[in-house]
Amino acid sequence: MIFQTPIMALLLVAGLASLTALWSGGFAVQVLRRWNLADMSRAQLQRERATELVSTLFAAVMLAELAALLLFVFNADRMASLFVGAMCAVGTLNVNGYGFPALYLKIGVFFAATLWLMLDRADRMGRDYPLTKVKYGVMLAIVPLVLADAGTELAYFLNMHTDVITSCCSKLFTPANAGLANEMASIGPGMSLWLLGFAGLAVAVSGAVVLWSGRGALAYAFLSALMFALALTAVVSVIAPYIYEYPNHHCPFCILKPEYNYYGYALYIPLFLGTGLGVGAGMLSLFRNRESLADKLPAMIRRQVIWSMAGFAGFGLATLYAIASSNLIIFG
Amino acid sequence: MTPWLRRQRALADYTLASLARRKGKNIALVAVYAIVVFVLASAMFFAASLRFETSAVLRDAPEVTVQKITMGRQDLIEGSVAEEIGKIRGVTSAKPRLWGYYYDRIVGANYTVMVPDDPEMIPEPGSVIVGEGIPRARGFKWSGAPLFLSRYEGDLKRFDVARAFESDSALMTSDLMLMNEADFRDFFEIPAGLYTDVVATVRNPNEVATIVEKGSNALPQMRFVTRSDIERTYQKLFDWREGLLAALAAAGILAFVIFAAEKASGLSAEEMREIGILKAVGWDTRDVIAMKLWEGGLVSLGAFLLGTVTAFAHVFFFGAPLFAPILKGWAVIYPDFALAPHVDGLELLTLALLTIVPYIAATLVPIWRVASGDPDAVMR
Amino acid sequence: MITLTSVTKLYNEGRPNEVQALKGIDLTIARDAITVLKGPSGSGKTTLLSIVACMARPTTGRVTLDGEVVSGLPERFLTELRRTTFGFVFQRFNLIRGLSVIENVMLPAAPLGGDHAKVRERALERLAALDLADKAQMPVEFLSGGETQRAAIARALINDAPIVIADEPTANLDTDLTMRFLEIVRALRAEGKTVIMTSHDPRIWDAEGVDAVVEMRDGAIFGEFA
Numbered sequence: 016m017i018f019q020t021p022i023m024a025l026l027l028v029a030g031l032a033s034l035t036a037l038w039s040g041g042f043a044v045q046v047l048r049r050w051n052l053a054d055m056s057r058a059q060l061q062r063e064r065a066t067e068l069v070s071t072l073f074a075a076v077m078l079a080e081l082a083a084l085l086l087f088v089f090n091a092d093r094m095a096s097l098f099v100g101a102m103c104a105v106g107t108l109n110v111n112g113y114g115f116p117a118l119y120l121k122i123g124v125f126f127a128a129t130l131w132l133m134l135d136r137a138d139r140m141g142r143d144y145p146l147t148k149v150k151y152g153v154m155l156a157i158v159p160l161v162l163a164d165a166g167t168e169l170a171y172f173l174n175m176h177t178d179v180i181t182s183c184c185s186k187l188f189t190p191a192n193a194g195l196a197n198e199m200a201s202i203g204p205g206m207s208l209w210l211l212g213f214a215g216l217a218v219a220v221s222g223a224v225v226l227w228s229g230r231g232a233l234a235y236a237f238l239s240a241l242m243f244a245l246a247l248t249a250v251v252s253v254i255a256p257y258i259y260e261y262p263n264h265h266c267p268f269c270i271l272k273p274e275y276n277y278y279g280y281a282l283y284i285p286l287f288l289g290t291g292l293g294v295g296a297g298m299l300s301l302f303r304n305r306e307s308l309a310d311k312l313p314a315m316i317r318r319q320v321i322w323s324m325a326g327f328a329g330f331g332l333a334t335l336y337a338i339a340s341s342n343l344i345i346f347g
Numbered sequence: 348m349t350p351w352l353r354r355q356r357a358l359a360d361y362t363l364a365s366l367a368r369r370k371g372k373n374i375a376l377v378a379v380y381a382i383v384v385f386v387l388a389s390a391m392f393f394a395a396s397l398r399f400e401t402s403a404v405l406r407d408a409p410e411v412t413v414q415k416i417t418m419g420r421q422d423l424i425e426g427s428v429a430e431e432i433g434k435i436r437g438v439t440s441a442k443p444r445l446w447g448y449y450y451d452r453i454v455g456a457n458y459t460v461m462v463p464d465d466p467e468m469i470p471e472p473g474s475v476i477v478g479e480g481i482p483r484a485r486g487f488k489w490s491g492a493p494l495f496l497s498r499y500e501g502d503l504k505r506f507d508v509a510r511a512f513e514s515d516s517a518l519m520t521s522d523l524m525l526m527n528e529a530d531f532r533d534f535f536e537i538p539a540g541l542y543t544d545v546v547a548t549v550r551n552p553n554e555v556a557t558i559v560e561k562g563s564n565a566l567p568q569m570r571f572v573t574r575s576d577i578e579r580t581y582q583k584l585f586d587w588r589e590g591l592l593a594a595l596a597a598a599g600i601l602a603f604v605i606f607a608a609e610k611a612s613g614l615s616a617e618e619m620r621e622i623g624i625l626k627a628v629g630w631d632t633r634d635v636i637a638m639k640l641w642e643g644g645l646v647s648l649g650a651f652l653l654g655t656v657t658a659f660a661h662v663f664f665f666g667a668p669l670f671a672p673i674l675k676g677w678a679v680i681y682p683d684f685a686l687a688p689h690v691d692g693l694e695l696l697t698l699a700l701l702t703i704v705p706y707i708a709a710t711l712v713p714i715w716r717v718a719s720g721d722p723d724a725v726m727r
Numbered sequence: 728m729i730t731l732t733s734v735t736k737l738y739n740e741g742r743p744n745e746v747q748a749l750k751g752i753d754l755t756i757a758r759d760a761i762t763v764l765k766g767p768s769g770s771g772k773t774t775l776l777s778i779v780a781c782m783a784r785p786t787t788g789r790v791t792l793d794g795e796v797v798s799g800l801p802e803r804f805l806t807e808l809r810r811t812t813f814g815f816v817f818q819r820f821n822l823i824r825g826l827s828v829i830e831n832v833m834l835p836a837a838p839l840g841g842d843h844a845k846v847r848e849r850a851l852e853r854l855a856a857l858d859l860a861d862k863a864q865m866p867v868e869f870l871s872g873g874e875t876q877r878a879a880i881a882r883a884l885i886n887d888a889p890i891v892i893a894d895e896p897t898a899n900l901d902t903d904l905t906m907r908f909l910e911i912v913r914a915l916r917a918e919g920k921t922v923i924m925t926s927h928d929p930r931i932w933d934a935e936g937v938d939a940v941v942e943m944r945d946g947a948i949f950g951e952f953a
C-alpha cells in the first residue's frame with residue numbers, strides 16, 4: 016500500500032459511491048415490489064419523494080465518478096516515477112493485475128451512471144412515471160458494477176509495491192507482442208484512418224436520418240459504439256504517433272501528459288460525450304411508444320443525437336488538427 | 348437565457364439572500380470548513396512543491412553517481428575510477444566531482460560548496476562565485492565586500508566575491524558557493540587525486556540498469572546510485588509525509604462532516620418555516636433541493652477558495668510556520684530554502700474531492716429530508 | 728369546474744392517532760364564481776381546500792380540474808399544475824421575514840424560470856394596484872396587518888393563476904380591512920378570476936358577490952347555498 020493523498024481521495028469517492036449504490040439498491044427492490052401510482056397512500060407518496068433523493072444522489076455520484084476517473088488516470092501518470100520501468104500511467108496500471116480492470120470498471124460506472132440519469136430524466140417527463148420500474152431494474156444491475164469498481168480499486172492500491180518492475184507502454188503497445196493492445200497498435204495507420212472515416216460518415220448519415228425522420232436512433236446507438244471502438248483503435252495506431260511525432264510510440268495515455276499539452280483530453284472528452292449521448296439516444300428510443308412520453312421523448316432523443324454528433328465532430332476535428340500540425344509524415 | 352438558466356439564477360438569488368440573512372451562522376460554517384481545507388492544502392502544497400523542485404533539480408542531474416563506500420560510509424573516491432567507468436560501453440562521459448557542505452557559524456546557515464564543471468564559472472584563485480542567498484544571509488551592504496569564512500574557532504579565511512548569481516529555483520542555488528579546485532582542496536584539506544564522487548552520463552536511459560550491473564561487477568567497493576533511485580526515494584519520502592499529514596487532516600474532515608451534517612439536519616424553526624412556505628407557494632421538492640445545493644455549493648466554493656488561498660500564502664510566502672514541527676524532517680534534506688510556488692491540477696482536484704465530496708455527502712440526506720416536507724404543512 | 732367524488736382524507740394513516748378529516752365529500756365548484764366554504768373550526772375546510780388546490784392528495788376518491796383527473800398525479804406534476812393554476816393567500820399570510828415585499832411577491836415565480844425583469848414588472852404592477860408600490864422594497868416585518876395581507880394577495884397573483892384560494896382571509900382583520908378585502912376579491916372576480924375561500928366569518932358569506940356557500944361539519948358537507 017502506498018500512502019498518498021490522491022489515493023485517499025479516490026478510495027473516499029469509491030466508498031461513498033458504494034454506500035449510495037447499496038442504499039439505492041435496497042430502495043430499488045422496494046420500488047420493484049411496491050411501486051403503484053394508483054395507490055394514494057402516504058407510503059407511496061414517500062416512495063415518490065425518495066426517488067428525488069435517489070436521483071440527486073446518482074447525479075452526485077456521476078459527477079464524483081467523473082472527477083475520480085480523471086484523477087485516477089492523472090495520478091497513475093504521476094506515480095509512474097515510483098515504479099521501475101514505468102514511464103506513464105500504463106506502467107502504474109500494470110503494477111498489479113487490478114490496475115486495468117479498475118480503470119475499465121471506472122469507465123463502466125461512469126457510462127452506466129450517465130445512461131441511468133438519462134432514463135431518469137425521461138421518466139420524469141411522463142405524468143405516470145412510465146419508466147420507473149425499468150429504471151430501478153437497471154439500477155439493480157448498476158449496483159454490482161459500483162461495488163466491483165470500489166473493490167478492484169481497493170485491491171489495486173493495497174497490492175501496490177514499489178519494488179516490482181512493471182512493463183510500460185513501450186512494451187505493451189508494440190506490434191511485436193501478442194494481445195489486444197498490440198493488435199490495435201499493429202493495424203496499419205492507413206487502414207485504421209479509413210475505418211474511422213467510414214464510421215464517422217456512417218454516424219453522420221445515421222444521425223441525419225434520426226434528425227430528419229425521427230427513426231433509426233437504435234442504429235445510431237450501435238454506430239456510436241462502433242465509432243468509439245474504432246476511434247480508440249485509431250488513437251493507438253495513428254493519432255498518438257502523430258502527436259508524439261514518433262512512429263513507434265503508440266501509447267494512448269502519454270497523450271494526456273503535460274508534455275503533449277494535455278492533447279488527449281481534447282480527443283477523449285468529446286469522444287466519451289458523443290458515445291454516451293449516442294448510446295443513450297438509442298436506449299431512450301426503446302421507450303418512444305410509451306403513451307405519456309410520446310410528445311416529449313422524440314425531442315430529447317433529437318437533442319441527444321445533435322450533441323452526440325457534435326461530440327464526434329469535435330473528436331474528428333481534434334484528430335485532423337493533430338495530424339495536420341504534426342511534423343511526422345506517415346503517408347507519402 | 349434559457350428557462351433552465353433563469354430558474355437556476357432565481358434559485359441562486361434566493362440562496363444568496365438567505366445566506367446573507369443568517370450571516371453569523373454561515374460565516375462560522377465557512378470558517379470551520381476553510382480551516383479544514385487550509386490544513387490539508389498546506390500539507391499538499393508543501394509536498395507537491397518539494398516533489399516539483401526535486402524533479403526539476405534531478406532533471407539536470409547525471410544518470411549515475413558513483414560513491415566509494417568505506418566501513419559503510421561514503422568516502423573520498425580516487426580519480427582513476429572515473430576513467431574505468433568511462434570505458435564501460437554506453438557511458439558517454441564520467442567525471443570526478445568535488446563538492447561538500449560548509450556550515451557558516453557566523454549566521455548559522457549551511458552552504459553547498461562546489462568546484463564547477465563549466466570553465467566559465469570557475470573563479471580566480473582566492474575568490475568565489477556565490478548564490479544570491481549568501482550575501483543576503485551575511486547582510487552585505489555593498490558589492491565587493493570580502494567574504495570571511497571560519498572553519499573552526501580562531502580560523503579565518505578571506506575570499507573575494509567575484510559575483511553573485513540569481514536563480515528561479517532557490518532549492519539548489521541560492522546557497523551555492525563555487526571555488527576553483529586548488530582553493531577547494533586547500534579549504535577542505537583534500538589531498539590531490541581524491542574526489543567527492545564520480546558522475547556518469549549515459550547515452551540511452553534504458554541502458555542504465557545494464558551499465559550499473561557492469562560497473563558494480565568491475566568495482567565492487569563502489570556504490571552506484573541512479574537518478575531514478577534518488578527520485579524514487581524522495582518521492583516516497585514526500586508521499587509518506589504528505590499522507591501522514593493528510594491522515595491527520597482526515598480526522599479534521601470527519602469532525603467537520605459531523606458538524607456539517609448536524610447543521611444541515613438541525614435547522615432552526617424559522618428555516619423550517621421558510622422552506623414550508625416555499626413549498627406551499629409552489630416550489631417542488633426538486634426546487635428546494637436545487638436551492639439548497641446552491642447554498643452548499645456557494646459555501647463550499649467560498650471555503651475552498653479561502654482555504655486554498657490562505658494555504659498558498661502560508662506555505663509559499665511564509666514557509667509553513669504552523670507546521671514547522673512536522674515539516675522539519677523535510678527541511679533537513681535541503682538546508683534553508685524557500686519553496687518555489689507551484690500548484691497543479693492534480694492537487695486541486697484531490698483537494699476538492701477530499702473536502703467537497705464529504706461535505707456534500709454529509710448534507711445531501713438532511714437537505715432531502717427538509718425538502719420533502721408536505722406542501723400543506725404551513726396551512727395548519 | 729372542479730369536481731370531487733367520494734373524497735376522503737385520513738391524517739396519520741394507520742396509526743393510533745388517525746384522524747378522518749374528510750368523510751366522502753361529493754362537491755362541484757364552479758369556475759368564474761366566488762365560492763365560500765363555511766363551518767366551525769376543525770370541520771375540515773382547510774383540508775378540503777388543500778385537496779381542491781392540488782396541494783395534497785386525497786386518501787381515496789377522485790378530483791378533477793376542468794375535466795382532467797388530478798387525484799392520481801404524482802406530487803411533482805401536482806405541483807407543476809398548482810403553481811400555474813392556483814394562487815394562495817394563507818391564513819397566517821406566510822411571508823418570509825427578512826425579505827422585502829417585492830422579493831416575497833416574486834417567490835412563486837422562481838421555479839418557473841420566467842424572465843426576471845418581466846416578473847419584476849408584473850410584481851410591481853400588482854403591488855401598485857394594491858396600493859403597496861411605495862412599500863415594495865420594505866422588509867415584510869415592517870408592514871401592518873392589512874398591508875401584509877395585500878402583499879400576500881400580490882404574491883398569490885404573480886403567476887397569473889386563474890384560481891385564487893384564500894384560507895380564513897379575514898380572521899385577523901377589523902371591519903374596515905375586511906371590507907377592503909372584499910372589494911379586492913370583487914375586483915379579482917371582475918378580472919375573470921375564480922375565487923375560493925374558507926371562513927367562519929358571517930361578514931364573508933353574507934357579502935355581496937359571493938356566488939356559492941358550502942357549509943361543512945365534521946368533515947362532511949352539511950349544506951350548499953347559492
Ligand SMILES: Nc1ncnc2c1ncn2[C@@H]1O[C@H](COP(=O)(O)OP(=O)(O)O)[C@@H](O)[C@H]1O
Nearest residue numbers: 727738746748767768769770771772773774775
Ligand atoms: N396534519 C394533520 N395531522 C393530524 N390531524 C390533522 C392535520 N391537519 C388537520 N388535522 C385534523 O383534521 C381535522 C380538520 O382540520 P382542518 O381541515 O384544519 O379544519 P378547519 O380548517 O375547518 O378548521 C381537524 O380535526 C384537525 O385536527
Ligand SMILES: [Mg+2]
Nearest residue numbers: 772773894895
Ligand atoms: Mg382552517
